[in-house]
Amino acid sequence: MSDPAPVSTIVFDVNETLLDITTLEPLFERLFGDAAMLRAWFAELVLYSQAVTLSGKYTPFGELAGGILRMVGENNSVAITDADISELKSLIVSMPAYVDVKPALDRLRAAGFQLVTLTNSAPSPSPTPLEKAGIAGLFDRHFSVADVEKFKPHPDTYDMVAKAMGVEPSGLCMVACHVWDTIGAQSAGWQGALVTRPNNNALHAPNVPTPDFINSDLAALAGQIIDANTAAGKE
The missing domain is CATH 1.10.150.240 (Putative phosphatase; domain 2)
Incomplete structure (x- = not known):
């Protein structure tokens, strides 16, 4: 794995990453x-x-x-x-959040990161799936690929978020349980953090970026991101 530089914004996939x-x-x-x-x-x-x-x-x-x-x-x-x-x-639209989601989000917010979502799902009226799951308010913004009419991992989906947030790609980290999502984000210049939900693991193959962070527990993964960001900030 690489030695990540500091990031300011953590972007979360929704389906299966946050919602069960x-x-x-x-x-x-x-x-x-x-x-x-x-x-x-x-x-x-x-x-x-x-x-x-x-x-x-x-x-x-x-x-x-x-x-x-x-x-x-x-x-x-x-x-x-x-x-x-x-x-x-x-x-x-009624899937609950995994039990490790709120602790992870609380930990990252306390550490000062901006938190946003990027989902393949189209926007929905209130109450949204994240509102029903009780975690919508823990994010600063929510993004849908519907705005560019391209599904992840198309580069335009990640570029949309970077531009809207006014953050350089190197300042963003994608958190997902699908390695195709972290591959897409890392190929766009972001960091990638993989939570290995059941039936989801890293792909090890030539010329395929390995996630910067990997853990089976989202709260522990958040800790890895925080620790790496703190260490990078001290360099």
């Missing part, structure tokens, strides 16, 4: 008889969000999520109804 997607498992258990199908659906959702962006197209993440559920259903000979799609969307 395992609460969707009962729907997949009901539809497919296997809660693990959540992972197959989510992997396809990420794949096709990136395919849409690479193709110069855009559709809101929630609409794409419903379309992917129908596709996964067809792949497995399971009929997906409009009610199933509605239930999926309702569950997505």
